[in-house]
Amino acid sequence: MKKLRFALQALVVVVTAALVSLVAACSAPADDSSTDSSTDSSVAYTPVTIDHQYGTTSIEHRPQRVISLASNWTDTLAALDIPITAQFAEQGYSGPNNRFAWTPEHDSEVEIVGSMAALDISKVAAYKPDLILAGYTGGQKNYDRLSALAPTIPVMKKGATVDTWEDITQATGTMFGKNAAADDLVDGTNDKITRFRSDHPNAAGKTFTFAQFQPTGDVGAINSVEDPAAGLLAQLGFTLNPKLAAEHTGTVTRSRISSERIDLLDSDLLVAWTLGDDSAYQKVSGWNGLTAVENDTVVYLTNDNAPAFGVPSAPSVGYVIDLLNPVAQRL
Template sequence: MNTSRRRFLAGLSVLAVAPVLAACGSDSGGGTAATDSPSGSAAPEEAAFPVTITHKYGETTIESAPKRVVCIGLTDQDTLLALGVVPVGVTYWFGDEELKGIYPWAQEALGDAELPTLLKDTNGVEIEKIAGLAPDLIIGQYAGLTEQDYKKLSAMGVPVVAQNGDYTDYGTPWDEAALTLGAAVGKPKAAQELVDSVKKRIADEAAAHPEFKGQTAAVITPWEGLFIYGPEDPRSRMLTDLGFDLHRVITDADDSEFGISLSAERTADLGDIGTAVWIDFDADKQVREIFEGTPAYAEGRWCNISDADGSYYVAHSFVTPLSIPYLLDRYVPQLVAAADGDPKTEPPAVTS
């Protein structure tokens, strides 16, 4: 299994990421020394501060506009960039590490600004490296920050905003995450306008494709058998926002908010699905061969997104205000081809 695939799988579920995000400080030594140059940001909106934000571990008050923001959420940088705030540190998830968390859909928003420092959480939150960046705000929305690490970060005397406690870790909807990020950097109105514009784009796609409505769908990946994403996962939410209903395999399951793991043999249960969105379909020979024997496969009711698809592969999981338009340009044509039930209709190739 390649490095990108392993890192991607680390974000599959709370159970999968819990060991990765175990409460321990970084053992990587000193961090990158901070400079006097703040992250790029426009002036905050009038009366935006002070602001108090409620999160999983309590409340955090931010007294003034932050200038050095560190993202411990895996996708938070996109919203900040869209609002004109360039973070000084971002946390790597998966994909091309050389891009430092700034993918094609976000590069225009970055402009000529300096790329942020890349943080890694594979051995725990890099406390020392974050301290070395001299942040004045640490925030994580698409995150699974532990209470112990929250306390360690707060001990720096810097405002720390953890993930929303109303949802499972890594389960905060993209729009709510964006509004929280906007409030934290003093741009709540701009964040609302951003969210509204992206929601309109999604609604327009749904309206343009009434064939999606009422059809069952699921996002699936071969992982220790079969993993099917649940209703609180952003990838599933995107399908339902486009008009699909989640397949009964996931909706009938107990404790399936983020997703469920099934044995490979259960792949046959997806035989009647309207549209199957596979991630890395070829990763497990047994799963692939079982699905190839189903009516859904025979009718061409599936598409596959793999790491060979580059940034599109990453965009499918990012689900942010910046990545969604980029994603929809590539994703919707694939869904259309899969949803028509005609095996002669091949999902179009995508470009990164």
């Protein structure tokens, strides 16, 4: 799993838009903007059904013991002030002190596990969940094991490994009776995106590459804006590197880059992430000749901030913008 996280989720992770319309077909409960219906048991709960890549999940009762297995769900629950019973994260990919800089303050038990791919289901069961927000599960077998414990929401968009920040936000509002608050969160996030584009008109249309550099010297890069990491950058006004876009076939949104094709990484903006080994860049022949390296328009990511791009949430969008602001001024 760690060898090529780049092909999976970005913090079950490794990264995986905002150009995709809402695909979580949900039957929405009534939204009471004057009452916090996510926790108030006196407010009637209307059952909802969420469509996802393995079928549908029905939530018949108001969730009280919510387990998050993905940082984008955790971020969004916290932003909408929805209590989290426990959040799971992978060792080395959970942020400083097991919290990412962009995640809103909240109370929750935190479970750090060695591998999300080999998650001990009994650890989840111990919390007696009544809703599991899983994101990428690695396959239907794992989804089935989780859904035997409680209603489980895997990735909603069919064929994807990460959902867009909009879909996560709207689905959260639907499940917890907070549609109005979710709409406000989406609108506020879109306002930040609009402001970034207005502040950096010279960045509009500039090409970008999002790449992960393995300690082994292997390189992978996103080849489609269907990938939420690239989709977010496209929302901000950048254009996916055309050479990489030409590599996109079928539904796979990541390309392995051979040492002979480092030219595929050449673009105005380069978002570069290694799995904790900064020397991985220097293992790439031709690195110093890349346009973004020469122009000082590389955004260097670490395990502590890469999920802001790769598993985007409404709260992480502002963090991404803050990282991009100084680079955008040089484009």
